[in-house]
C-alpha cells in the first residue's frame with residue numbers, strides 16, 4: 708500500500724473508480740428496481756479502515772495502517788451509505804465491515820475465512836423492513852464512524 712509521502716491524485720482516481728464511483732454506478736442503475744421492491748435492501752462493502760474513529764484511535768491496528776487511498780475510499784462509501792439511507796427511508800441501506808478475510812485483496816493473509824467474512828454481509832442483506840438503515844456494522848454490532 709502507498710503512504711502519504713507517495714500517494715498521487717491518479718492513484719486516488721483509479722481506486723475511487725472501483726470502490727466509490729462503482730458503488731454510485733450500481734446504486735444509480737438499481738434504484739428503479741429497489742424502488743419497485745417490497746423489501747429493498749442495499750449492503751455496501753466498507754471496511755474497518757473506513758472508520759475515522761478507529762484510524763485516530765492510538766495503539767490500534769487500524770491506527771497503524773499507513774495507506775491513504777483505500778481508507779479514504781471506504782470512508783466515502785460510509786458517507787454514501789448515510790446519504791442514500793436518508794434519501795430513501797423506505798430502503799434499508801447499510802455499510803458493513805466484513806473483518807480481515809483471507810482473499811486476493813490481502814494476498815490471502817486475512818485471519819478469517821470467506822464464509823466468516825460473508826456472515827455480516829448476508830445478515831445485513833436479510834435485514835427486516837423495520838431494521839436498521841444508514842448504519843455501519845460488523846459481526847459485533849455497530850462500528851464507530
Ligand SMILES: NC(=O)c1ccc[n+]([C@@H]2O[C@H](COP(=O)([O-])OP(=O)(O)OC[C@H]3O[C@@H](n4cnc5c(N)ncnc54)[C@H](OP(=O)(O)O)[C@@H]3O)[C@@H](O)[C@H]2O)c1
Pocket residue numbers: 724725729752753754755804805806807808809810811812813817
Ligand atoms: N478481504 C478483507 O479482509 C476485506 C476487509 C474489509 C473490507 N473488504 C471489502 O470487501 C470487498 C470484497 O473484497 P475481497 O476481499 O473479496 O477482495 P477480492 O478477493 O480482491 O475481490 C474483489 C472483487 O472485486 C472485483 N473487482 C475489482 N475491481 C473491479 C472493477 N473495477 N469492476 C468490477 N469488479 C471489480 C474483482 O473481480 P475480478 O476477480 O474479476 O478481478 C473481485 O471479484 C471489497 O469491497 C473490500 O474492500 C475486504
